[in-house]
Amino acid sequence: MAPPLLATRGNTGMGAVLRVPGMPAVFCAHAVSMAGTLAAEVALSILIFQRTGSAFLSALVLVCSFLPYAIGGTLLSSLADRFPPRRVLVLCDLLSAACIATMLVPGLPVPALLGLLLVTGFVAPLFQGARAASLSHFLDADLFPVGRSLLRTISQTAVVSGFALGSVLVAAIGSLWLLAADAASFVLSAALIGWCTPSAPAGDPDGERTPRSVLRASADGLRYLRANPPLRRLILLTWAVPGFSAVGDGLAVAYTAHAGEPATWAGALFTGYAAGTVLAELVVARLRPKTRGRLVLPLVVLSQLPLIGFAFSPPLPVAAGLLLLSGAGFACNQGLDPLILRASEPALRGRLFTIQTSGLMTVQGASIAVSGALGSHARPGLVIAAFGVLGALTVVWLARRSPAAKR
Template sequence: MSTPTTTTTGYRAVLQVAGMRNIFVAHAVSMAGTVAAQVALSILIFERTGSPLLSALVLVCAFLPYALGGIALSSISDRFPARRVLVCSDLISAGCIALMLIPGLPVGALLGLLLLTGIVAPIFAGARAASLAQLLPADLFPIGRSLLRAIGQLTVLMGFGLGAIAVAALGPTLLLALDVATFVASAALIGLGTPFTPAVGTTGGTVQDSLSGLKYLLSNVRLRRLIVLSWVVPAFSSMPDGLAVAYTAQTGAAATAAGALFTGYAVGSVLGELAATRLEPSTRRRLVVPLILLSQLPAIAFVATPGIALAAVLLAISGSGYAFNQGIDPLILAAIDPAYRGRLFTVQTSGLMAIQGVSIALAGAIGTVIRPGLTICLAGVVGAVVTMLLARRALSEN
């Protein structure tokens, strides 16, 4: 493993470690293909059925299986070498997308294949995080995870923004074929260009060892509190996403203006991650609580129904607070028994996706009863109180 020079900081230091460029390029390539494929599949199903519900089920089927994969299959991330898990996950996903190209395949089969890729996704994420913990020095591990988050946010921004354009230019079928190529390319980048990391090994069956990993997480008070905190903060701060369109209508702006609200949080997240990487580890640790508050408090201003431009700025400020993870990740890494790293990171990814989905749906439900702006404000108030209580408990032992 190459060691970054002491004068290099931030993302550059991470990318100087052997194999890191391939890992992050593979992440960007496969993520772009996945987002574009979700857009393509939504449009393809709508063209075949004319049903908005079935089209919307694409996102449900993409995220719902995270819970199953994270709970029942997380031990795969520890049972086998990370590189093998990552390559096999990419190839399974490529195979599922390739089967979607069969002409006339029933909608139920399309959604079933998408469910399978969703089951694989958290296993891939867990193995990748565990490999970063092995390949990167401890002080660079949170920077590596930060880079993954930043790439993910940028890719979502570009993928959903350009996905519809790409479908119009190429057609949904060709775009799905390109997604197959992105997964194959990701597998090649990881398989041929990243160092080998050994498996930590497990002793029982896959489900049994997965459940033992969950039991380990639940029984470790320090670790459990840190993980729950990493889930709950974005659960509240992501609620405005579920109300972006409704809030835009409340302000009287055109529906297309909702895109500014969707992008505001993501842009703020990327800028916050980038700024935090330039800080010393001790400073990032001290900023955990202020950043958590920064992620929640801007939502309170929505009670005054700010215009779309100001609302987008408020969400960008909120998104910048998501960099609190750079202070939390080292604490999580220090609290984990290395034998459980893959399972822990798989469960963390699954729980994050699940709780964000539930919180966005809850915000949408509440927003049908009271004004969307007031709903967002309440999310900020409750979020600030709840996250501060959780942060006090989680950080007091570290």
């Protein structure tokens, strides 16, 4: 593998990442496509509700955004290693743009709209896995976790602003125009990646390219993970942290209603978790790599313990503060990413990062669904606190079972 384009020379912050040739275009493309995607989800939800009057069909937009991660990330993960990452990224963006543009066809049935959204969901984990593999080629072991941290920071910032702005833009320009803007955002992302970023070699360029071989090679990534317990525990740890802490977001509306406050105030809880994630990512990125490594265990515990405070039904400002602290624990990934990088084979990194992304989204969706079901029969604050206890026990057990993370 070719050496990274930039030596850190003691500078391991986000500024050092952005000075690597081509990296500003990568992050700009991510910001553009994330903003477009989130706003389009709002637009599509509203469009389907306006056509059908069904809250259930409108809610399926979010389900179709999460569900394909489990299947697409598992079956297609080997494609992230078979071809040069830049080619995979551009093709994924163009395919997503074509799907969103097709949604603009007048009178397209709702099942067809949801089907097109499912296709974009299938390619999303492949895109993210190829991008992570590309970052691992151009950024050294110290800068790689900071690069992924910057991607998460952009994502969380987009979550805070995208849904709010999406509703405003739908009212201002209409759902169809917002969907058109999303299709354009994918085209712009493809152009930035294709023309403004350097090319990295494929991780496994000699593999067969038949459909059967793609499935077999994707299964090789799962078998490699199964046969490598230290790496498997690290991946599980990256799933467990948001898997348990995400219930705070999942039950935010129910908790707000149970507290006797207007449902619109739930936005404070959503913002609290996202703001904590962004602030912690920015702070931890400024620390030395060894310090980030030492903070893994404290941060994974921090991601869960504040949730236990919901057992006492705190008022909304305090609840938002607890979620802010919980979100701050997500910065543990800056210490975990270098461990995953060192424990994985370069030829399999595209597959492993695709599996990591798809598993993370699947676990989050499942935990939110389970907590939502429990929250309809028990006090929401009590459910959040119970997940906090289970989450704290789980992440500590996984961290202590992983010698690298424990150190």
